[in-house]
Amino acid sequence: MATETALRPFTLSDGDGTEYRFPSGRPALLCFVHEECQTCALSMPLIEATHRAFGDAIDVWAVGQDTPGNATLIERHGLTLPMLDDDALAVSFAYDLDTVPSIFLADGEGRELRSFIGFGKQDWQDLHGDLASLSSLVVPEVAWDELPESRPGCGSRSVEPGIAERLIAESEGSPLRARRLDIGDNNDIHEFLYDQGLTDGLPVVPPTPERVLRMLGGTKRDSQELVAVVPPNMAPATVEKIAINAVMAGCKPGYLPVVLTAVEAMCTDEFNIHGVSATTMGATPMMLINGPIRDRLGLNYKLGALGAGHRANAAIGRAIRLVLANVGGGKPGGTERSTLGSPSKFTLCIAEWEERAPWEPYHVEHGFQPEDSVVTLFAATGGPTMVVDHTSRDARQIGGSIGLVLEGIAHPKAHGASDTFLVLCPEHLDTLQTNGWTKDKLRARIQEASSRPLRDLLSDGESGVGVSLERFGDTGPTEEQLNEMIPKFADPSSIHIVVAGSDAGKFSSIFQGWATGPRGSQIVSRKIEEA
Amino acid sequence: MVQILDPTDERVPVKRELTQRPEHITGTVGFLDISKPRGNVLLDRLEELFNERLPEVEVRRYAKPTFTKPAPEDLRRKIAEECGFVIEALAD
Numbered sequence: 001m002a003t004e005t006a007l008r009p010f011t012l013s014d015g016d017g018t019e020y021r022f023p024s025g026r027p028a029l030l031c032f033v034h035e036e037c038q039t040c041a042l043s044m045p046l047i048e049a050t051h052r053a054f055g056d057a058i059d060v061w062a063v064g065q066d067t068p069g070n071a072t073l074i075e076r077h078g079l080t081l082p083m084l085d086d087d088a089l090a091v092s093f094a095y096d097l098d099t100v101p102s103i104f105l106a107d108g109e110g111r112e113l114r115s116f117i118g119f120g121k122q123d124w125q126d127l128h129g130d131l132a133s134l135s136s137l138v139v140p141e142v143a144w145d146e147l148p149e150s151r152p153g154c155g156s157r158s159v160e161p162g163i164a165e166r167l168i169a170e171s172e173g174s175p176l177r178a179r180r181l182d183i184g185d186n187n188d189i190h191e192f193l194y195d196q197g198l199t200d201g202l203p204v205v206p207p208t209p210e211r212v213l214r215m216l217g218g219t220k221r222d223s224q225e226l227v228a229v230v231p232p233n234m235a236p237a238t239v240e241k242i243a244i245n246a247v248m249a250g251c252k253p254g255y256l257p258v259v260l261t262a263v264e265a266m267c268t269d270e271f272n273i274h275g276v277s278a279t280t281m282g283a284t285p286m287m288l289i290n291g292p293i294r295d296r297l298g299l300n301y302k303l304g305a306l307g308a309g310h311r312a313n314a315a316i317g318r319a320i321r322l323v324l325a326n327v328g329g330g331k332p333g334g335t336e337r338s339t340l341g342s343p344s345k346f347t348l349c350i351a352e353w354e355e356r357a358p359w360e361p362y363h364v365e366h367g368f369q370p371e372d373s374v375v376t377l378f379a380a381t382g383g384p385t386m387v388v389d390h391t392s393r394d395a396r397q398i399g400g401s402i403g404l405v406l407e408g409i410a411h412p413k414a415h416g417a418s419d420t421f422l423v424l425c426p427e428h429l430d431t432l433q434t435n436g437w438t439k440d441k442l443r444a445r446i447q448e449a450s451s452r453p454l455r456d457l458l459s460d461g462e463s464g465v466g467v468s469l470e471r472f473g474d475t476g477p478t479e480e481q482l483n484e485m486i487p488k489f490a491d492p493s494s495i496h497i498v499v500a501g502s503d504a505g506k507f508s509s510i511f512q513g514w515a516t517g518p519r520g521s522q523i524v525s526r527k528i529e530e531a
Numbered sequence: 532m533v534q535i536l537d538p539t540d541e542r543v544p545v546k547r548e549l550t551q552r553p554e555h556i557t558g559t560v561g562f563l564d565i566s567k568p569r570g571n572v573l574l575d576r577l578e579e580l581f582n583e584r585l586p587e588v589e590v591r592r593y594a595k596p597t598f599t600k601p602a603p604e605d606l607r608r609k610i611a612e613e614c615g616f617v618i619e620a621l622a623d
Binding site (some may be wrong): 006174178179180181182183184189193198208209212230233235236237240241242245246260269272274275278279322326327328329410515518519520521 | 532533534535536537538539540541544596597598600601614
């Protein structure tokens with residue numbers, strides 16, 4: 001009958017403040033009960049009778065799960081046995097209870113001899129037999145005929161939603177290690193969070209331990225695993241720290257793997273978030289999501305694809321900004337030095353309508369499998385800038401319109417300086433498809449339409465921006481050099497193309513990049529391993 | 532009372548004292564160009580003035596590979612080893 005299981009020692013008080021320690025050296029019967037449970041009500045007279053019969057030799061204790069309910073039980077059933085108060089549910093949690101009543105019989109050293117849940121006539125009769133042998137006392141008279149054979153128990157309070165997360169957070173094995181900040185009742189929590197500089201200027205969801213625990217449920221990764229070192233403070237971002245900021249941003253637990261992967265991508269030397277954040281030009285990480293995770297998380301890529309109104313897009317984009325500011329210390333006026341800033345700095349997370357185009361989606365074009373879910377980060381300094389074209393009827397015309405608008409980004413005379421993300425709307429895509437155009441054909445047409453002779457790109461009295469004549473020495477450029485056509489982009493691969501938006505409307509959009517390449521920021525794509 | 536978890540890196544900011552400023556410039560002065568346009572113009576002019584007014588001081592020129600990233604660790608160490616002073620030129 002005896003098992004090797006040692007029950008967890010504990011100390012609890014009864015309603016009068018008297019302390020009870022388990023194990024006490026005497027055999028003990030621990031009866032976890034909750035006042036609202038009907039099966040507990042059915043069992044209480046039996047528990048009391050057990051105490052009266054065996055109390056001289058055995059500790060028969062009730063462990064009640066809420067303070068007012070415990071008092072009610074004592075009064076209603078005229079209890080004389082000790083009613084220990086586990087209102088904090090710490091012991092119920094430590095005993096891993098799912099059900100009340102839960103009955104444990106232990107020897108004097110706390111080793112478990114027998115246990116059962118709910119009510120069972122046979123269980124109690126067997127238990128009384130054990131108690132009689134342990135104590136050499138006589139079993140109590142019970143009107144067994146009036147009792148049912150069995151009754152299922154009720155849910156333990158320790159597994160109720162909300163309470164369970166709090167108990168895990170407070171337990172010794174808690175995955176939470178972050179410093180805890182207590183906010184007094186006289187403080188408005190939202191004002192506190194603003195005052196501490198922990199928001200992006202909009203209210204955040206307070207990252208309580210319970211919420212952060214639920215967020216951590218979104219990943220299998222250990223809460224203390226280092227995900228990235230975040231510039232500018234080169235601060236370590238653990239899974240837990242990122243989860244805290246994801247809660248604040250309004251993420252659901254399912255979004256967490258995307259946020260973790262995006263933070264990894266953001267903190268690579270290639271992406272250079274230090275420069276992206278610090279530049280006076282006002283760059284921000286734009287996030288593109290590809291693959292099956294788009295639909296699982298409800299990421300919008302149709303009507304209103306660039307925002308606003310969709311939680312997954314809004315919260316995921318916001319989360320990495322909060323990680324950058326709160327963990328990395330990249331805050332406006334500190335190391336974030338943007339001259340004008342951008343509303344995109346609040347959040348900028350888009351997804352591709354992969355199924356709408358006959359082309360390979362962005363991630364497949366860059367070496368991933370169609371079934372992979374992938375995060376791509378692009379340092380955007382401007383956009384969305386509209387390409388409004390209702391009248392072009394063939395691919396060449398549409399490509400020309402896009403090229404002409406793209407020529408203007410940053411400055412019409414600034415050629416070869418940046419890259420771009422083109423978000424092509426479905427109607428413009430359809431026009432391109434009337435001629436069966438590929439992405440490469442569109443890129444070539446953009447380069448053609450945006451090309452200008454060098455003479456138009458010289459720095460002159462009209463505008464100081466452009467190619468300096470000094471570059472050509474005392475003789476100046478030759479006629480041949482002046483007539484050379486220079487495309488907007490140094491390479492067609494600097495033109496990144498995705499499809500998104502509603503089926504109605506001839507409005508594509510472009511985002512302009514920052515300093516492209518190893519001297520600035522390079523696009524980084526990462527597979528979301530847990531997707 | 533509400534309890535929340537700290538979303539920051541929990542580091543206490545380090546306050547650094549400025550190194551004592553000497554009365555005179557001696558030894559070697561490093562000129563660091565962060566590689567922004569026209570940073571060299573400023574440093575060239577400064578070097579002229581140094582040669583004119585402080586001929587006993589040696590000027591050494593350094594450049595960051597790109598202005599968009601912090602100076603590499605090796606470069607920082609090299610400047611610290613070789614120079615008693617450093618002047619960093621921002622630009623545009």
